Amino acid sequence: MNLFDYEIPTEGESFTALFESDRLTVSRIVSSDRLEPKHYCQEADEWVLLLEGEATLRIDTELKTLTKGESLYIPAHTPHEVVSARKGTLWLALYIAV
Numbered sequence: 352m353n354l355f356d357y358e359i360p361t362e363g364e365s366f367t368a369l370f371e372s373d374r375l376t377v378s379r380i381v382s383s384d385r386l387e388p389k390h391y392c393q394e395a396d397e398w399v400l401l402l403e404g405e406a407t408l409r410i411d412t413e414l415k416t417l418t419k420g421e422s423l424y425i426p427a428h429t430p431h432e433v434v435s436a437r438k439g440t441l442w443l444a445l446y447i448a449v
Contacts (some may be wrong), residue, residue: 353378357381359439363389368385373386376446382406382436395446407431408433 352369353409362385370377383403400422407416408423412430417423425431427449 354379354443356439358403359383361385363387364433364436374448378444378446379438380442380444381439382433382440382442384436384438386433386436388404388431388432390428392428393425393446394427395448396427398445398447399423400443402441404434404437405440406440407435 352367354369357365357367357379359381360383362383364380364382364386367379367381368376369379380399399417401417401419404418405418406412408431410423410425410429411414414418414434415423
């Protein structure tokens with residue numbers, strides 16, 4: 352599988368698991384610029400790296416904008432959501448079981 356071989360969804364985000372084990376999942380996420388509000392509060396720690404584009408997330412009540420090359424660590428059980436994203440924003444996400 353080629354990390355950069357993907358289609359941009361017309362709405363929302365697409366998630367593709369690239370690797371899965373008992374404690375680690377690596378996913379590719381591709382965002383459209385038409386997002387529906389979706390709140391996350393996961394059981395796993397999450398580390399995301401923005402490979403292309405730009406996105407703004409709400410972590411608890413704080414807004415954080417990521418641009419190409421920036422990463423963010425989100426501890427397990429932390430409420431968060433993607434508020435906005437540039438069309439075609441590409442993420443690499445690691446979910447680490449705690």
